[in-house]
Amino acid sequence: MDETQHDPGARLEAAVQDPELCAGLLRRLETALDDASLRFMEVCGTHTVSIFQSGLRSLLPGSVTHLSGPGCPVCVTHDAEVAAMLDLAGRDGVIFATFGDLLRVPGPGGRSLKHAQAAGARVEIVYSPLDAVRLAAKNPGATVVFAGVGFETTAPTVAASVLAARAQGLKNFSVLSMHKLVPPALRALAADPECRVEAFLLPGHVATVLGLAPFRFLASEHKVPAAVGGFAPADILLALCEMAEMRRDGAPAVVNAYPRAVAAGGNARARALMDEVFAPGDALWRGLGRIPESGLGLRPEFADFDATARFGIALAETPPLPGCRCGAVLRGRITPRECPLFGKACTPASPVGPCMVSTEGSCAAYFKYAAH
Amino acid sequence: MDDCLLLDAGSGGRASQRLVSQCFLRHFANPLLERLDDAAELAPERGPLAMSTDSYTVTPLFFPGGSIGTLAVHGTVNDVAMLGARPRWLTCAFILEEGLPLETLERVAKDMGDAAKSAGVAIVTGDTKVVPRGACDKIFINTSGVGEIYAHPVPSGHAARPGDAVLVSGSLGDHGLTIMASREDLSFLTDVRSDSAPLADMVHAIITACGEVHTLRDPTRGGLATTLNEIAEQSGVGIQVDEAKLPVHEAVRDGCSFLGLDPLYLANEGKLICILPEDKADAALDAMRASPYGREAARIGTVTEGPAGQVSLRTRIGGSRLLSMLEGAQLPRIC
């Protein structure tokens, strides 16, 4: 007997992959579009990968244009931030703990943490911020610096790790906080006069923490419909249908098309954790530049755990890499293929911009999944 | 005997002899090796010969389903077998780190001896070097294998033809995920096990049943996706794969989706890809499924005229996309 019949969660996961369900939703999307076009942008790397990996992109009607925004934390990690990581990783007595996908992000001069590692820096891949705390406990003679990269989804767990380090009385653990906040970036995109996005597919994971409220301005101020979407093909299609129907009806709103995971009010506990340790501040985004109140720094009470304060790190804005159009890609002005470097000077083997580095970056997804 | 390896054991003197006789000869026992001449005299019963070599380094040395010792045997005998050959002789060279517990070395040697026996090959000559602590990571093993070719024509990566069926002998990604799980101590991944296994008997059964086999490959590093891309490039053909037909164990699928990995790029150590004329596909599948290592064999796709060098995947929901070659190592993701 099919095991999924007993497990409602597994049954649901199987259902959202179901070809017939998807075909039905595709018909609904075509009806809703009715000759109109839809230029939508997703702002989550997991969506980007799912749209390509599931083959959904090849099934979307020709009138739908798919753009990938700044949804991958690796892609938006600024040159200056990579420079700070390289600086810290190279210091005596420092163990630099990071999630694996940051290793290949090129900084100024094309150097990455992989190069630093090869040159002898102690760079350790961890799978959770708490692993980094454990690393600090195990290595009392060294200072562990954890690279805090990610959005509202990751920040609460990093906050929890700082609290855990404090509870354990660890003096050799700190966080280089490069966290970024999604709503301020969306605000900057929507306000860009050249932004041609007609609908936003909102990140399901971030919305589980934030809920819907921080996204409402998209509809109320910019008249752009938006839908929180899950990550299976049918989830994404459902969100697209909702957005197309809102556009057809001239009734833009921000809706939840992923209610099985996202509560309208989000996750108050995770937010409280994040707020206890972090406070918003300006942040540098690769391709988008400085966006006010779009990053998270450690609150002064946690200065002991703040690598920026402990090691005197200052981020210096660096000029954009010559020829790289990452900014235009992240803003949805061009698709990766329109970048003159795409697939030539810039490939996953030698990425020029970070959009080509991370597996969740839009250029990497085009390169990997779409026929050249 | 000491309980850990000293540099002396690589000196070529008595200490070396003791290591060879007490550890290796005991586990690899066979008349050719026991002569301890400078080289082994081989007497092929048929020719031509197939030869292959590979070096093995893996952390941890022991993992669910195998060890560096089983890998060092299976990896090389499988490479030899993919040419339609019966693997018969192996060489084996160790680079060992000073301080290695002898018990560890003994376990590895026993695994190699057992694996060689069950693969039907004799380890006929070898070498041992001991390097100072830190100069290598515990144990590095190189094995070379020689086998007698019985297939005519010899299966090759250059021989896939449009219209051929593409088969795989079983589930994908088990070895790669097991290594990652044991290396990184991912305790939630308890249900994964390496598929490390010798495939020569299965190859023999396929070739006997089908006669004409165009391509055989074991999709080790880089996994199925990379191997299919290599074949498509070498043969100047396209390959279309059907996602719904790809065998992947539930535990591997779950572990991969948690870590952001793709099982199609993870290494396998006991699987083969077989490409052959469409009308032989069923016979080949029957031969695979009759082997203990091929019960989950499946037909996964078709060779197409082109575009040359391109592997495309027909997805579960009926879309299509490239299945491209991996760049560098797969790294677990952030969010």
Ligand code: SF4
């Ligand atoms: S192709 Fe490379 S340089 Fe061009 S936008 Fe993408 S990442 Fe930047």
